[in-house]
Amino acid sequence: MRATVLVRPKPGILDPQGEAVGSALGHLGFEVRDARVGKVIDFEVDATNAADAKAKVERMCEQLLANPLIESYEIEVTA
Amino acid sequence: MRATVLVRPKPGILDPQGEAVGSALGHLGFEVRDARVGKVIDFEVDATNAADAKAKVERMCEQLLANPLIESYEIEVTA
Numbered sequence: 228m229r230a231t232v233l234v235r236p237k238p239g240i241l242d243p244q245g246e247a248v249g250s251a252l253g254h255l256g257f258e259v260r261d262a263r264v265g266k267v268i269d270f271e272v273d274a275t276n277a278a279d280a281k282a283k284v285e286r287m288c289e290q291l292l293a294n295p296l297i298e299s300y301e302i303e304v305t306a
Numbered sequence: 307m308r309a310t311v312l313v314r315p316k317p318g319i320l321d322p323q324g325e326a327v328g329s330a331l332g333h334l335g336f337e338v339r340d341a342r343v344g345k346v347i348d349f350e351v352d353a354t355n356a357a358d359a360k361a362k363v364e365r366m367c368e369q370l371l372a373n374p375l376i377e378s379y380e381i382e383v384t385a
Contacts (some may be wrong), residue, residue: 230338233346248347248371260307262349266383267312268327270341287336292327 228280233301235265257267263291268292280304307359312380313372314344347371359383376385 236242242263249262274280284302293300315321321342328341353359363381372379 235346235348236357245347247310249349251370252349252366253367255366257362258352260350262347265346266346267343267346268324268341269314270324270328270331271339273337282384284334287331287338289307290334291330295349 228272228274228277229305230270230280230284231303232268232284232288232292233265233303234268234298234299236263237297237299246273265298272301274304275279277306279305307351307353307356308384309349309359309363310381310384311363311367311371311380312344312345313367313377314379315342316376316378319376323373342378353383356385370382 236245245263248264249259250258252262255287272280272283274283281304284304287302288302289295315324323343324341326341328338331338331341351359351362353362358380360383363383367379367381368374
């Protein structure tokens with residue numbers, strides 16, 4: 228199954244990369260607010276069904292893909 | 307309006323970060339294939355409607371957020 232994980236800095240956590248993107252867009256004439264930059268991770272994982280895949284990916288997030296202190300994650304699984 | 311942009315390395319483009327994630331997950335006992343790592347960028351943008359917002363964000367992607375030679379992007383706009 229195909230898994231997509233979105234990992235984002237939690238609200239209130241300093242995000243220098245997001246600030247840089249916001250200010251660079253401003254210099255180009257695009258007015259944006261609250262720019263935040265995170266990661267998107269895609270991969271194939273073996274699982275018997277979507278619930279099983281989601282549970283596996285959740286363990287991957289807790290152990291490696293996200294830092295739960297400062298990042299939140301969102302999991303999407305498609306066949 | 308709230309914009310979310312997913313920027314991913316194009317197929318065939320080397321992705322060392324994705325390879326590192328895949329191999330680190332393997333060491334933890336999770337078998338995954340084809341791991342790829344990209345960016346998710348969230349921000350607020352002023353626009354009169356969703357189509358206008360999407361057109362603006364597309365220009366931001368072409369000019370700054372993505373490198374169209376090696377990255378593809380996906381735009382989502384919500385009110």
